[in-house]
Amino acid sequence: MQAHSEWLYEVPWGMYKVVTYVKERYGNPNIILSENGMDDPGNLTFPESLYDSNRVNFYRSYLKELKRAMDDGANVSGYFAWSILDNFE
Helix, strand or coil, X not given: CECCCCCCECXXXXXXXXXXXXXXXXXXXXXXXXXXXXXXXXXXXXXXHHCCHHHHHHHHHHHHHHHHHHXXXXXXXXXXXXXXXXXXX
């Protein structure tokens, strides 16, 4: 599924694939995911912003795949969700 930016795609199964690849290729090191998030058009109404179902579904789908990788033995000890505040670092 294409994200708001034309060059970004939402690919939740990719979370499982990359975490599992790192586990298998590099001997299951400790993994800390430092940034995961999505973009949106930025012109949402207040109710749309308040009940941000797109973002909820995004994180639910990615975290489900991360949990699946962890259930398959991946050594994940950290996960950080991206937010707009990360742009001010």
